[in-house]
Amino acid sequence: MVSKNQIKLITSLQHKKYRNEHQLFIAEGVKVIQELLQSNIVLEHLFETESIFESVLPSQKTLIKEVDMKRISVLTSPSSCLAIFKIPKAKIIEDKGLIVVLDDIRDPGNLGTIIRLCDWFGVKQLVCSKETVDVYNPKVIQATMGSITRVNLVYLDIQDFIAQTSLPVFGTFMDGKNIYKEVLPTEGVLIFGNEANGISTSVEKIIKNRIAIPRFGDIQQTESLNVATATAICLSEFRRNF
Amino acid sequence: MVSKNQIKLITSLQHKKYRNEHQLFIAEGVKVIQELLQSNIVLEHLFETESIFESVLPSQKTLIKEVDMKRISVLTSPSSCLAIFKIPKAKIIEDKGLIVVLDDIRDPGNLGTIIRLCDWFGVKQLVCSKETVDVYNPKVIQATMGSITRVNLVYLDIQDFIAQTSLPVFGTFMDGKNIYKEVLPTEGVLIFGNEANGISTSVEKIIKNRIAIPRFGDIQQTESLNVATATAICLSEFRRNF
Numbered sequence: 001m002v003s004k005n006q007i008k009l010i011t012s013l014q015h016k017k018y019r020n021e022h023q024l025f026i027a028e029g030v031k032v033i034q035e036l037l038q039s040n041i042v043l044e045h046l047f048e049t050e051s052i053f054e055s056v057l058p059s060q061k062t063l064i065k066e067v068d069m070k071r072i073s074v075l076t077s078p079s080s081c082l083a084i085f086k087i088p089k090a091k092i093i094e095d096k097g098l099i100v101v102l103d104d105i106r107d108p109g110n111l112g113t114i115i116r117l118c119d120w121f122g123v124k125q126l127v128c129s130k131e132t133v134d135v136y137n138p139k140v141i142q143a144t145m146g147s148i149t150r151v152n153l154v155y156l157d158i159q160d161f162i163a164q165t166s167l168p169v170f171g172t173f174m175d176g177k178n179i180y181k182e183v184l185p186t187e188g189v190l191i192f193g194n195e196a197n198g199i200s201t202s203v204e205k206i207i208k209n210r211i212a213i214p215r216f217g218d219i220q221q222t223e224s225l226n227v228a229t230a231t232a233i234c235l236s237e238f239r240r241n242f
Numbered sequence: 243m244v245s246k247n248q249i250k251l252i253t254s255l256q257h258k259k260y261r262n263e264h265q266l267f268i269a270e271g272v273k274v275i276q277e278l279l280q281s282n283i284v285l286e287h288l289f290e291t292e293s294i295f296e297s298v299l300p301s302q303k304t305l306i307k308e309v310d311m312k313r314i315s316v317l318t319s320p321s322s323c324l325a326i327f328k329i330p331k332a333k334i335i336e337d338k339g340l341i342v343v344l345d346d347i348r349d350p351g352n353l354g355t356i357i358r359l360c361d362w363f364g365v366k367q368l369v370c371s372k373e374t375v376d377v378y379n380p381k382v383i384q385a386t387m388g389s390i391t392r393v394n395l396v397y398l399d400i401q402d403f404i405a406q407t408s409l410p411v412f413g414t415f416m417d418g419k420n421i422y423k424e425v426l427p428t429e430g431v432l433i434f435g436n437e438a439n440g441i442s443t444s445v446e447k448i449i450k451n452r453i454a455i456p457r458f459g460d461i462q463q464t465e466s467l468n469v470a471t472a473t474a475i476c477l478s479e480f481r482r483n484f
Contacts (some may be wrong), residue, residue: 109351113468113471116467116468116471117467117471119459120455120457120458120459120467121458121459122458122459150459180482180483213362213478215362216362216363216364216481216484217361217362217363217364217392225358225359225362225474226355226358226470228468228470228471229355229358229359229470229471229474230474232467232471232472232474232475233474233475233478236455236475236478236479237478237482239458240422240479241422242458
């Protein structure tokens with residue numbers, strides 16, 4: 001069974017303040033927990049409604065009832081497992097390869113999808129502005145499907161980061177150069193902006209390479225692409241000639 | 243003010259059964275309603291908490307209080323406007339151009355994002371299997387951001403549709419040919435499968451061109467791309483040489 005203190009701890013971890021205080025986060029679902037267990041991320045405790053992860057030491061897991069799982073889960077349809085993990089220490093960003101930078105992404109689903117895309121396209125480093133949604137938000141962890149274990153994600157002042165990188169810096173803008181016609185480098189920094197406002201003005205000023213995904217529909221249409229789909233298209237373009 | 247009968251009608255339209263019965267759907271938010279008003283889709287009635295759409299006839303709109311908007315809205319943070327529109331009659335799919343086919347997409351956000359992508363990439367025709375989520379689901383309408391007005395979406399038996407098309411038929415599979423190395427046609431049918439199960443076996447059997455988006459990360463990673471990001475990458479590839 002789950003103690004009152006455990007319930008209190010687990011539900012508190014839905015909030016960034018308490019995740020930071022305890023340096024813990026929660027993950028739910030077989031797939032995500034499996035990927036985290038196979039990574040360097042350290043398990044604090046596992047709760048299961050049936051025995052799934054036999055490799056986990058008995059002292060580190062508790063078999064609970066479905067009714068208790070419902071009390072600790074953040075999901076509307078709880079899975080058979082929920083685990084608490086220690087937040088790993090961020091590694092220093094190395095000035096090499098393709099690096100994705102997110103300027104104030106607010107939607108947990110978008111951040112999760114972008115982490116999966118980085119993983120798919122072999123992007124090992126992801127820099128987020130300090131206003132970007134917390135990667136240890138349960139919704140982000142669910143959306144990453146375990147990809148977070150293969151991408152080093154760091155929260156930094158992105159103006160400082162761009163100022164000190166020796167790599168070419170790219171940003172997507174409506175008036176940028178046609179990405180399909182540019183010769184894209186194998187290494188570089190690729191910046192994506194906030195869902196509603198795009199890349200912030202202060203960051204835009206220091207971006208040297210302005211690129212755009214051309215629109216093929218009617219001229220009257222004014223809508224932009226969702227940031228996760230724009231990231232998919234840009235990463236595909238940077239990688240397709242490898 | 244909003245009458246009891248109006249509240250009953252509007253809340254019933256959250257369900258497919260009642261949308262079909264009344265042949266009506268709801269849209270919320272200035273951007274979406276604006277796009278719908280500018281299209282051929284016919285307004286039934288508009289509710290506003292302040293006067294926004296001056297071109298709408300007084301007989302077709304009602305000024306309501308924020309507290310009433312909260313009662314009729316499906317959003318957690320209601321907008322200043324909600325409108326009821328008539329479901330337009332589906333147009334026949336013409337056997338030309340690039341046509342996207344969805345085999346049992348269940349997530350409203352994914353369908354909405356794919357409609358936006360079709361609009362961006364000039365894909366005018368979208369065929370959905372009968373099990374695909376209803377396009378007039380309020381969550382889909384929100385996610386399309388008005389793009390639905392520029393894409394003809396039809397629900398069909400997709401096996402029947404594929405059997406009678408003269409266009410080349412493409413589907414994405416893990417073991418397909420590298421999409422970056424294929425010469426892609428300007429016209430064709432492009433099929434995407436269900437979020438969990440991919441393209442169904444019965445549909446897979448009749449697909450002649452199996453393509454794949456190559457993975458660039460570690461071999462150990464097993465995760466697939468989200469269907470909306472896979473659609474983004476494929477449409478970008480089919481359009482990039484135009």
